[in-house]
Amino acid sequence: RKEVEQDPGPFNVPEGATVAFNCTYSNSASQSFFWYRQDCRKEPKLLMSVYSSGNEDGRFTAQLNRASQYISLLIRDSKLSDSATYLCVVTWMDSSYKLIFGSGTRLLVRP
């Protein structure tokens, strides 16, 4: 089983749609969780951290379910500019501190 697993997509949605991505992780001792956004041929950029109580930033809502070991990202009222790859990132400690990236979920928002 991959350490961090995401549906690669692509998710192809019209402008204004609501879309949700899930990400599962294998290590129950995972500590911190993030969503990053990566545009084509660009570097990843932090979108938002994910907190146990869930958190919202404008049109974006992130949720964490520790019991089922998944995190989610909900995007409301999709914009063309939301088209990107969304990377799930999980941190944990074993022999050293690790930040593990998923392969990403690609989102395409069409006019």
Place this chain on the structure above:
Amino acid sequence: ETGVTQTPRHLVMGMTNKKSLKCEQHLGHNAMYWYKQSAKKPLELMFVYSLEERVENNSVPSRFSPECPNSSHLFLHLHTLQPEDSALYLCASSQDHSQVTYGYTFGSGTRLTVV
């Protein structure tokens, strides 16, 4: 200049060449990282430096040699690479290696092609 800066942005090198990638951060962070991103694969952590000391080396071949002369600069020296080493090499920094509450800040990357 702010953030994390990587040079060059693009690099094409032959398998017998020696080249270096440079990363510089102006954020006052104590930890710096090298990641490799190949097509359709997750980012792979290569090296971690904390306060100029290497704390992680993820079984990276010796043809990749990192150097961290101070907490603001990180290099990746390349020699006798293989075509499969072609990828996007990303540098990142964080305030502290053991606490990444605010995540990483990435540089724009160096797109490397080995011919």
